[in-house]
Amino acid sequence: MTTSTGGPGPRTGHQRPAPAPGSSPPRALHRALGVQVAALCRSLATPTDPGRPLFGDAPGPWRRWVPYAVALAAVSSLLPVTIVMLMEDYGVGGQMAAALATAQAAPLVLAVTRPLQAWWIVAVADVLGAVASLGAAAPGGPVWPWTPPVVVGYLVLMAAVGLREPPRTLVAVWLATGAAGLAFVLAPVDADRGVAVSLFVLTGVVLLVVGSLRERGEARRRLTEQENVSEAERARRTLLEERARIARELHDVVAHHMSVITVQAESAPYRITGLPEAARKEFTAIAGSARESLTEMRRLLSVLRSEGAEGERAPQPGLDRVQQLVEAAVRAGVPAESSLSADLGAVPQAVDVSAYRIVQEALANVVRHAPGAPTRVSVTASASGRWLTVLVVNGSADGATSPLESTGTGHGLVGMRERVRLTGGTLDAGPLPDGGFRVAARMPLRDAETPEAPETPEDPE
Template identity: 70%
Template sequence: MTTAPPLTRALRRARAALQALGSAVTAPAGPGAPLLARASSPWLRLLPYGVAFAFVASLLPVTVAVLVNDYQVNGALAGALGTAQTAPLLLAVSRPLQAWCVVLAADVLGALVLLGAEGVAGRSWPWTPMIVVGYLALMVAVGLREPRRTLLGVWLATGGAGFVLELVSQDRSDGIHLLLFVLSGAVLLLTASLRERGDAQRRLVEQETISEAERARRTLLEERARIARELHDVVAHHMSVITVQADSAPYRIEGLPDAAREEFSTIAGSARESLAEMRRLLAVLRSDGSEGERAPQPGLERVQQLVEATVRAGVPAELSMPAGLGPVPQAVDLSAYRIVQEALANVVRHAPGAPTRVSVTRAEDRLTVLVVNGPPEAGGSPLETTGTGHGLVGMRERVRLTGGTLDTGPLPDGGFRVAASLPLAPGSEPGPDTEEPA
């Protein structure tokens, strides 16, 4: 029992290492780039050269010895053939197709040379066992780098060369060319499948990254359009008041000079023109046909209703808000309500049954909104495991609009906190928001 955790960690590390190696092996590389060129570890980048050198170092002396001792080939000629058949494996690390051309030509030449050798009888021909081993290693490099059409040509050329040599001397052939034809096809199929699977996974990751960026951008634009629609009602109210006051000023104030009457008339006309422009802008923003946005905009006076609705949804929530907060700008009033609304909605979706506390306080020239929830109820399952991102995006945009600050993040006990500080003084510049990592 005591060795289980270390063993589990070792297996996880081994699996991660194999996944990294597989990704590096199947990663696309430019022409002439060696296998594992994109591996993060320098040892992994040197691994293909080490494997190729090991094959050459083992196959070259064995090939020469077998050609000299068993096939009775001249020593110098055996050395040249062994070098030509094995040394190109080093080239296969970066240029496998060119290495294949050299090896196939050397193998065919070696088969023709063996036709005149005295020790061929009873031994493999046209390919020697060493040729089969080296050729299959070469097929691994070719399959990991070349497209499917090229691999088909390589496989057919391999089989064609063997069948042509068998026609040259059928009595010497022992069927090893069929073995190489089948094995090389299997290796090419396997390595090509691994490479194509890696390519598909990379394309999927790239597409997911692009989709996530587009989704975040769309979420931000949708939230800004929603805020713009809501602020239209706030600004339109003030512009309507200006229009009415400017129009009624000549009747409410006696003895106004003509210049003042003309000035009030100009102000009223400008206000009406601004209202008309805002209505045209709102028609564009509401082009989706949404009718719910035409309802009166809510404020802090409706926070109690939000808390009560949350309690009915199964979340024990309580509200702390003094009765006399004093006058609050409409933009801040609306933003505070929306922040509480989004925070409580997130609790219902992601932490069902979590005790939640909502606090709205005013200190000097700032309004502070705090929503804190504890860990979710034991055994409760979240309604959503992934969100659209509208909640936090909307909070940030509203806080930035009013020039306030936003602080969100998880709590040590498994809960979550949302704290917004909104300035009450007009003319505040948009401020930064902070968010602790989840």
């Protein structure tokens, strides 16, 4: 059961000195800038699905526009520089220079959504640009085969490719870049071709760094998915284990009734005189069916029982032992009191066992999570005698507390809900405004042809 902790009290001791004039805004600005940079780095490490824009899963709208802003800035700066450089330094015609520059720079916008397709366009344009500028390849001339704008744009493109494509594709792109550079290095042209080696090395570095970020994001996402699956499987296993435990306990209740049916059916011909032969055969058939049902129930119980577990030899407990639970809680340091109605009447065995287990689990949670909290246990029947209400309320404790378990190795609320559901009742469990916790179970004592208006369990005075 959960309890509340005290609110913040008045501050005592030394007060934090006031910041010096003019120092707070820069500090706040740096802190805000650091937060945004960290968020941007997280977006870099978060892979997106194919066809979606880079940073498409980023929470902030401005972050989703960052790749487009970077691409447009790169295109607007590289396009005119490339045209001017191809015309003035490499002697390429105006129309050819404009076409090559557009093909080399414009696909960077496409790289936001389809980086691999953009790479194909840029790679072909870069090779054609190297061929077109072959006449400028001479000692002391401009670098060849890749112009400086080509190097910058290609590295930006590699960042987009590394964020999206798998490692095998990244290796293929890197090797293709090296193969194109090697082909121009081996060409019979006397020019400075060190830029081809430099682009090959820089491309590998960019792909390695960005690809590592993407793989790290993938690993984190897979780990999160696995944790969610494990949590769901753990909750499902806990529920199945609790259902099996309830089935094992209800086995004794059903077995008792079946044994009574067997004895009554077998002894009826001796207790009732003047029975016709057809009635005697009917009672014999009833006794045989009851014995067969008991045998099948024992087989079912052997399936539900885990390996190495032995069956319980003691009878299943009921409401007559609730007072013992309260006394055990008092001995554990919980100031508990109980109120049991004396006119409960005949309680079905399944409801009797479930009510005892609910009180047992609730008191165990008080001892575990709210030691020292005052606790009240109430078991009453409705005025019509149709519903049994089990109420366990604990106040806030002064000591350290921890939240009430609803999943895990213990039974807790999982077992309570299953027991109440199997009996056809309802369960209301949750924290109280004062920091305590309330468990109210309502289970049927008998069946009725007409539904009865719901009754709200109230705390005992």
